[in-house]
Amino acid sequence: MLLFKNVTTLFGENLYVAVDGAFIKSVSHERPAGEFEREIDCAGKLMLPGFYNTHTHAAMTLFRGYGEDLPLQRWLTERIFPAEEKLTAKAVYDASMLAIAEMISGGTVAFTDMYMFPEETARAVAETGIKANLCRPIISFDPSESIKDSPRMAEAIALFKEWHNACGGRIKIDMSLHAEYTNTERSCREVAECAKELGTGMHIHLSETKTEHQECKARRGGCTPARFMYDCGVLDVPTTAAHCVWLEDDDLPLLREKGVTVAHNPVSNLKLGSGVMPYRKYRDAGINVALGTDGAASNNTLDIQKEMYVAALIHKGVNLAPDSVTAADVIESATVCGARAQGRLDCGKISEGYRADLILIDATTINNIPSYDPAYTTVYSANRSDVCLTMVDGKILYENGEFLTLDIEKVKAEMRYTCEHYFD
Amino acid sequence: MLLFKNVTTLFGENLYVAVDGAFIKSVSHERPAGEFEREIDCAGKLMLPGFYNTHTHAAMTLFRGYGEDLPLQRWLTERIFPAEEKLTAKAVYDASMLAIAEMISGGTVAFTDMYMFPEETARAVAETGIKANLCRPIISFDPSESIKDSPRMAEAIALFKEWHNACGGRIKIDMSLHAEYTNTERSCREVAECAKELGTGMHIHLSETKTEHQECKARRGGCTPARFMYDCGVLDVPTTAAHCVWLEDDDLPLLREKGVTVAHNPVSNLKLGSGVMPYRKYRDAGINVALGTDGAASNNTLDIQKEMYVAALIHKGVNLAPDSVTAADVIESATVCGARAQGRLDCGKISEGYRADLILIDATTINNIPSYDPAYTTVYSANRSDVCLTMVDGKILYENGEFLTLDIEKVKAEMRYTCEHYFD
Numbered sequence: 001m002l003l004f005k006n007v008t009t010l011f012g013e014n015l016y017v018a019v020d021g022a023f024i025k026s027v028s029h030e031r032p033a034g035e036f037e038r039e040i041d042c043a044g045k046l047m048l049p050g051f052y053n054t055h056t057h058a059a060m061t062l063f064r065g066y067g068e069d070l071p072l073q074r075w076l077t078e079r080i081f082p083a084e085e086k087l088t089a090k091a092v093y094d095a096s097m098l099a100i101a102e103m104i105s106g107g108t109v110a111f112t113d114m115y116m117f118p119e120e121t122a123r124a125v126a127e128t129g130i131k132a133n134l135c136r137p138i139i140s141f142d143p144s145e146s147i148k149d150s151p152r153m154a155e156a157i158a159l160f161k162e163w164h165n166a167c168g169g170r171i172k173i174d175m176s177l178h179a180e181y182t183n184t185e186r187s188c189r190e191v192a193e194c195a196k197e198l199g200t201g202m203h204i205h206l207s208e209t210k211t212e213h214q215e216c217k218a219r220r221g222g223c224t225p226a227r228f229m230y231d232c233g234v235l236d237v238p239t240t241a242a243h244c245v246w247l248e249d250d251d252l253p254l255l256r257e258k259g260v261t262v263a264h265n266p267v268s269n270l271k272l273g274s275g276v277m278p279y280r281k282y283r284d285a286g287i288n289v290a291l292g293t294d295g296a297a298s299n300n301t302l303d304i305q306k307e308m309y310v311a312a313l314i315h316k317g318v319n320l321a322p323d324s325v326t327a328a329d330v331i332e333s334a335t336v337c338g339a340r341a342q343g344r345l346d347c348g349k350i351s352e353g354y355r356a357d358l359i360l361i362d363a364t365t366i367n368n369i370p371s372y373d374p375a376y377t378t379v380y381s382a383n384r385s386d387v388c389l390t391m392v393d394g395k396i397l398y399e400n401g402e403f404l405t406l407d408i409e410k411v412k413a414e415m416r417y418t419c420e421h422y423f424d
Numbered sequence: 425m426l427l428f429k430n431v432t433t434l435f436g437e438n439l440y441v442a443v444d445g446a447f448i449k450s451v452s453h454e455r456p457a458g459e460f461e462r463e464i465d466c467a468g469k470l471m472l473p474g475f476y477n478t479h480t481h482a483a484m485t486l487f488r489g490y491g492e493d494l495p496l497q498r499w500l501t502e503r504i505f506p507a508e509e510k511l512t513a514k515a516v517y518d519a520s521m522l523a524i525a526e527m528i529s530g531g532t533v534a535f536t537d538m539y540m541f542p543e544e545t546a547r548a549v550a551e552t553g554i555k556a557n558l559c560r561p562i563i564s565f566d567p568s569e570s571i572k573d574s575p576r577m578a579e580a581i582a583l584f585k586e587w588h589n590a591c592g593g594r595i596k597i598d599m600s601l602h603a604e605y606t607n608t609e610r611s612c613r614e615v616a617e618c619a620k621e622l623g624t625g626m627h628i629h630l631s632e633t634k635t636e637h638q639e640c641k642a643r644r645g646g647c648t649p650a651r652f653m654y655d656c657g658v659l660d661v662p663t664t665a666a667h668c669v670w671l672e673d674d675d676l677p678l679l680r681e682k683g684v685t686v687a688h689n690p691v692s693n694l695k696l697g698s699g700v701m702p703y704r705k706y707r708d709a710g711i712n713v714a715l716g717t718d719g720a721a722s723n724n725t726l727d728i729q730k731e732m733y734v735a736a737l738i739h740k741g742v743n744l745a746p747d748s749v750t751a752a753d754v755i756e757s758a759t760v761c762g763a764r765a766q767g768r769l770d771c772g773k774i775s776e777g778y779r780a781d782l783i784l785i786d787a788t789t790i791n792n793i794p795s796y797d798p799a800y801t802t803v804y805s806a807n808r809s810d811v812c813l814t815m816v817d818g819k820i821l822y823e824n825g826e827f828l829t830l831d832i833e834k835v836k837a838e839m840r841y842t843c844e845h846y847f848d
Contacts, residue, residue: 064794210744269741275741313734384807416794
């Protein structure tokens with residue numbers, strides 16, 4: 001057993017948090033009974049549940065800063081798609097390891113990933129101790145094609161069979177449709193069927209850009225991407241829909257009815273010029289809104305603190321309403337809403353019986369003094385470099401600049417070598 | 425003399441940068457002749473001109489995180505104004521020292537400050553080696569009052585006499601009108617006259633909120649705050665106008681004609697719900713647009729990297745145009761445009777004969793790998809913790825986590841003590 005003492009959380013001070021195996025055994029003002037192998041003094045620090053990154057493409061750290069300040073279509077066709085043509089299993093593994101190191105050291109305990117060579121990302125997750133929901137996205141442009149017996153679908157199912165609930169449940173495998181505009185009605189229905197048969201979740205891109213949203217309506221007789229996915233049965237399984245910048249009012253009850261999580265990616269949506277998702281409106285509609293970074297090619301970091309910060313700022317600024325979103329709102333999105341999105345109902349809170357996915361933030365750094373309120377410090381002044389401990393399932397993965405489950409110099413060196421030779 | 429070698433700047437690689445006294449002696453591909461007391465290897469690092477924070481209230485680090493998520497009027501009347509009633513010289517000094525430490529360690533080499541007890545901030549600037557343009561803001565609500573012989577004006581002039589061009593020009597003193605809505609036509613004309621007589625610059629808040637802008641027009645027969653200041657002669661001296669969120673098209677030629685710098689404070693404008701300043705439009709109108717953090721009470725950090733990041737993101741996102749602002753644009757705003765705002769025409773560039781105000785950013789940290797382009801890394805993936813060296817006038821103030829001109833533990837301890845007892 002391990003004991004955190006002098007703990008400050010968002011909800012209390014001078015607490016003891018005892019961890020037994022993978023779980024939080026107690027949160028109390030009185031010192032709990034029992035022997036502890038280690039006691040960690042948390043004076044001057046803030047304890048939060050670890051962050052959830054509910055939409056990323058981890059291996060796109062390969063393309064961090066590679067195509068910038070371009071319109072979306074030029075960014076995709078001139079930079080990203082040609083670069084992705086060269087993907088290899090090793091590049092995906094190296095880039096996933098770097099991405100995971102970045103996430104762990106920034107307080108992220110779990111991520112939801114959609115990308116090619118997902119078995120390589122799974123391997124990196126297994127080795128490093130972070131949690132992840134992974135998927136192999138399906139794309140199908142031919143209306144006559146049945147995706148059921150395609151090699152892509154076979155890959156997706158093989159991934160599920162090999163990795164779903166691996167590492168004591170740390171890894172989960174979802175089904176995935178890349179998006180409405182990259183699929184046919186048939187492929188959507190078939191992938192939805194498959195997810196139902198396997199009893200797993202779904203990860204999709206939804207109404208990211210205005211163009212994509214409007215073209216769907218033009219193509220499908222006024223039907224929005226959300227309505228289309230709903231009609232195809234895609235939302236019948238637990239679904240995380242990334243972006244959702246351009247949902248219409250009539251879409252919101254559909255998402256709420258199906259318990260769909262919206263993965264809000266404010267930085268990527270701004271950087272690619274996709275727009276500003278109406279965060280407050282979706283939350284007020286009863287939708288579970290989590291946060292995501294998207295890939296490092298459109299962000300350019302995998303830093304949920306930045307997403308909280310930008311989310312809190314932009315919705316105040318664009319609505320001319322500083323009280324329209326609070327620090328507590330975005331922390332909730334980054335933690336328990338993210339855990340819910342991943343189907344991890346025993347995660348995302350510092351409460352007895354929950355999994356010990358905990359982080360410590362140093363509130364005594366220059367940029368955090370004074371700290372009048374833990375939530376304000378976390379959202380408005382802390383940086384990723386203030387994260388001083390990350391624990392997943394009771395295991396410390398990162399502490400005071402040191403990684404305990406990976407060799408960071410090796411990870412960086414492999415990645416630098418891979419990137420230097422990537423376009424040879 | 426000091427030699428930086430293996431230097432990567434925004435414009436070249438494998439450079440030598442030689443520093444002699446306060447100035448850059450040479451920038452070259454060949455190793456320069458001469459003896460060097462020290463050689464600094466910059467492999468893996470990016471060299472930039474230091475950042476300029478052209479609008480802040482440094483001592484408001486006192487109120488970092490103190491009043492959050494509130495509408496502007498409640499924030500001011502319930503939190504900030506009552507808190508400022510308790511200001512003391514010591515509190516301003518302690519808070520200025522912390523602010524300066526935060527700025528130096530984040531790569532800021534100069535700031536423009538408007539606040540009470542400016543002589544305390546001047547003392548902190550003198551001791552620490554950073555550059556600053558300081559002022560004592562004038563407020564006058566009584567139309568019959570002549571500000572000329574007021575104690576406030578006497579303070580402003582005494583500040584000028586004691587500190588203008590002190591420390592080899594590191595410190596400059598400007599005149600200041602707090603804003604249109606906190607002054608009369610008479611006080612504006614008188615302060616403008618005074619600035620002309622002293623031959624110095626001006627620092628004002630201008631059209632920060634829609635309400636303030638509209639109320640000015642209602643009060644002054646349709647005259648905008650910019651037109652009003654122009655008519656009062658305020659803009660006849662080199663002026664930095666902070667915020668400018670709500671300027672009208674007819675205001676832009678006035679600012680351009682007078683060479684006014686707009687200090688763009690994107691984070692503060694978002695956080696207080698003031699809105700989104702049209703950055704591209706002002707630049708296209710030929711206006712010098714620099715960056716500022718505003719005070720830590722409305723930000724909550726003094727971090728120009730965050731301002732560059734948020735500026736680049738938000739103007740892309742709100743205009744649905746990812747090519748509407750580039751990384752190079754915001755770096756220019758943060759460096760040479762800021763130097764111009766402060767009347768420091770030999771600062772803000774890495775060129776022979778310019779002052780040696782230089783910073784190094786570590787491009788080998790987890791969040792900066794890979795680094796395909798120095799500008800993209802600087803704006804989109806680097807954090808304040810990646811700054812590993814800050815030099816002002818050829819003197820290193822900060823290197824690899826160590827401050828060379830201040831005792832950071834003492835600064836933090838004094839500030840913590842002051843904040844803990846501030847509201848007693």
